[in-house]
Amino acid sequence: MTTQTFRVEDIHCGGCENAIRKALTRLGGVRDVAPDSATNQVRVDFDSSQTSTAAIAERLAAAGYPVIE
Structure with missing residues (x-):
């Protein structure tokens, strides 16, 4: 199991957090x-044999929450 924290743009509320969780x-x-709207960060626990940080970042961007590098 891998844990990665992403800084993203525009998490404003619980609705944003739910949209990120769903995506x-x-x-x-x-x-x-x-997801944490107070810090604009999203912590993700994932199996690195099934997905990657790049795939997660792409999914975040597609949901309207681009990763800040």
Whole structure:
């Protein structure tokens, strides 16, 4: 299991957090998603044999929450 924290743009509320959870839990290999609107960060626990940080970042961007590098 791998844990990665992503800084993202525009997490404003609980609705944003729920949208992020929904988008990422549909990605194979993702085990837990913990978005935090106070810090604009998303912690993701995932199986690195099933998905990658790049795939997670792409999914976040597609949901409207691009990763800040």
